[in-house]
Amino acid sequence: MFISQIVLILDSNVENSSYAKEFFKDSSIIKAITSDNLAGAYEMITEYEPDLIIAHDNFKEDISDICSKLREKTNFYRPVIMVLSGVQDIDKKINLLRVGADDFQDEAIDKKELSLRIFAHLRRHIDELTDHTTKLPYVSLSYRILKRNLKMRKDELYALMYLDIDNFEPYKEIYGHIAAEKLLQTFIAIIRTSVDEKDFLGRVGEDEFIIFTVSEKAEKIATFLSYYFDMVSPKFYTNEDINRGYLILTGDEKVGRRVPLASVSIGIASNSHTKDIGFEELVNNAVSIHKLAKTKVGSFWVSDRVKITAGEQEKVTEKKILVVEGDASLSYLLATTLEMQGYNVEALNYSEYLKETVNAFIPNLIIFDINEVTAEKDLEICKHIKKNHPHIKIIVSTTDCNKEKILDSGVDLYIPKPYELMVLFSWISRFLNYEVLQ
Template sequence: MSNIQPTPKVLLVISDEHRHISISLEQAGFKVEVVDSISKAESQLKTLKPDLLLIHSDMTGDHGLNFCQFVKSSEISPRPIIVFLVDEYKPDERIEVLRSGADDAISYPLSGKEIAFRIMAHLRRRQETHISLLTGLPDVIIANNVLEHTLKEVKDWAVLSIDLDNLRVYNETYGESRGDQMIKALAAVLKSVLTQDDFLAHRDSDDFILVTRSDRAEATAEEICRRFDYIGPRFYTKEDAQRSYVIGIGSKGIRRRVPLVSISIGATAKGRRNFSSALEVLQVARDMRYLAKSKKGSDWVSDRLRLSANEPSLKDQRIKILVIEPDASMSLLLKDTLEMEGYFVDVAHSTHEAWNMLNGWKPELILLEVDVSSEGFNGWELTRKIKQVPELAGTWIIMTTKNPDHNKALESGADLYLPKPYELQVLFSEVRYLLRTRIKSGVLL
């Protein structure tokens, strides 16, 4: 896999007589771009997004004032470090460029090697300012830059979005300092599964991302869950650990059972979708993580189907679901998310289309928007017709509708009435409940 950590980029604004500096920087491992004017530097700034700008002060004309202001208004995060090269016989110029907004001024003549080491020192200090004090891991700024680099430059990658469930109740019960120890334990678990090429960042609170190879994503997620579940009970009293829950205290004396802290992980990888930005990658990974929260205990969801290792591609080894939904965008959402849960899903947009499909294909479950109809044949009638056919009568039917008459839905033959709008977590939970007795061997749900 290509290096996930991006090579530091330096944009040089120098004249031809100082070209030797670029050679020294490249030899030191920097990616160097050279321009010979301030206007060219400004035009390339947002595209290149350099870590550091090294500018010959004689090329600005105003001690770098306008250029420094331009850089600081460019909304690049983190802002590039601004360093000026100043003639050693112009001490007043050093003061002026620093007053204009430069981060440093280096006197020349100076060897290219020393300039390279001074730049390294600046970038090291910058890196240290973007480290989580709690875990010692790179923060959200570094994480976002690494994701952008990965999307553009790395040929094979996967992103895991990781966080803890039930941490708030744990903090209320045991205290925030103990909660911080739980987060540090998660960080330790994540570090323990890293390979040399992986990248790990602590974005915020209990929110982490891990970048690895696509062929390692699911196995890594599984191993993280296993290792955390092994150490997790140690953070509880013996009583809480043995009964596998804590007692959460709500308003007005309400008490509730809250499961032990667990992990949810969402995973995505290159080639599974047409990603256009790092933000989109992160959002998909988070969506998968959200789906993982519908499961009990530590678990993960990937946008690659979770199938049996022995039968990785046989559709007939997966539980089949027919989605009957007239709205194209809603049907696509349901199909995608249910397939991510490991089911084989087909879609019909009308009652006649659904009935024709059922004549040659028998799903284990039907998700029916009851308001769908075609040529006077509505969802209510389709439900009754399905239940009258012996071969289809045992098929579970979840009826989704804005109609408040749940008795009508159940009397027509629906096994479950699910009023709209509903949360996907609720839907997945009810689907698993209905199918629990029909789960086939080798299928992970």
Template sequence: MSKGRILIVEDDPDIANLLKTYFTSLDYEVQTATRGQEALERTRQQLPHLILLDIVLPDIDGYEVCRRLRTHLRTRHIPILFLTQRDERSDRIAGLELGADDYITKPFDIEELRLRVQNALRRAERESLTSPVTGLPSGRLIEDQLRELLRRSDWGLLYIGINGLEAFREVYGFVAADEVLRWTAMLIGEVVDELGTSEDFIGHVGGDDFVVITRADRAEAIAQALRQRFAEGVGTHYAFPDRERGYLVLTDSEGNERRVPLMSLAIGIVRAGDSVFHDIRELTEIAAEARRREMLLPG
């Protein structure tokens, strides 16, 4: 099982290959980028749990990459460790002021780097900043966004759950179920990129629960696209016989069989004008109730 996704942004191929080989051997999932714009694009496509970021890059420098990541709602939580040959105090301060989590100068000790990466990931999980499975914001970051929401006047909240994930996990195991969660997170990101705005927020509450914060007039279109694309793609996670049948067959301890349909999304939508919300607990309760009502709809 992967310890997390690391994005290495480094234009020196020898250093990039060394780091990729090393962290892959430690069971991390590793991607590389040689340019700043490529790093931003890869981060948009699939959120890494941590970024190792060189400062000197062929197009935009690491400082600008860090600045853009820190000013975007969907990426501001990702731990960033600067890798650089610069050892000037002013350079370190500049990086830390932009929100970098650490600053490592070349040449570096690979074991020290491993520990710094490990500590940064643990710190993010301990502070409930990210989901260890999807890399999406979780815990306190979601709560902060919901509190900010109550001060706005034009918003839509999608509370998303995966029907049938527990039965799928029972048959296929937790590794396959985690892959479904990662795929769902990627799917949500793609749909929000297409139909939402640049300021939309995506979070993984935990388990099979996700949230999307967007504009009120975008919420329904995003929900419809998510339901459709999830239904079109979820079959790839099943074995052929289950996919062809359209359901799982589960047997209880007494030998009784029951049929569980293939997974689907249940999405509750709440908009700013639906009610007067006094706190985030009230908001999330109403969103959960909206999702429960959808789960009870025929089909």
């Protein structure tokens, strides 16, 4: 079962603390841990980051000093601190609340009332860190829950899935916030149908989520999510956009951009290769694998079950640009500037040998200047390139302002001439250095 909340009971009398643990014996998502000494309690706070700390006033050290130190130890997050004391002095209560306690109760409090207060604190604590629209924990709580469960399940085989909706922001820009929220809610509903109470689902970004599950289920979940989202998502588009197969996003300077329809990218990292993998390493692995999934067209998932070779990684990250520009001086300027930015650049003055050059060079991006005389032929070449190399981004510049006709040929971005070079360079940076990370 997945532990989502932890209660730390700090009590010098070990036998006395057992009754508080009884409150959680029937809960499958709350775990109670105890410590009869302050040093051990501080270690547990660092390791488990408990949501609620119940501190009994039966230590040699003053309970106010203990509360103050507990707040110091938890300054990176804020747990609820409840103090139980046999001394009912109003000044002591005020001072405890001032130094960081959230609640102060008599040691002789009725056990039923104490139980209700504890669960009320836990409920409010979770509510404060939960997105009320999706009912999912925010990023800080999501990673805290993940971190503590990794420690508790270190001897098991598990997997972390990092997933998001590709092209969600362009969809929201065109269709609006309400439509985007409905798409997001549908995606979350699909995810919920694929997981159970033994799995954990958290939200770590606007359209980014994590799923923690057992290794044997991860790829099945990924396959289901990819298939089902692709089956449902067309209902969120107009017939015109569905028939066209992409969106047209209009930007500054009359730029027209071809944006693919929404899809899902999923990265899966597990401890199948390294049993003692840490929290940060697991998350970083999942994020890195997710980036590989985003280099593919459409819904796609990638798992670390089959190791990726160094050669394959280099193939994904290498940045090559092919410039097709009839103006020799502009072609030289573009090639030189892009090389100075660290790109590997090839240049052609005509499109006659473009197909052959693409097959040999395999660029990540093509800057293609099309003139009116050869426009029909050049757009057919764009279609051919996209059909055989769908991962290649194509930017077309021309005086022809038939934006939809150009984008229909598979072009990713249309920039009307004349254009500012900084506008072009900005789009190149977005395509090659930014959008793979979205």
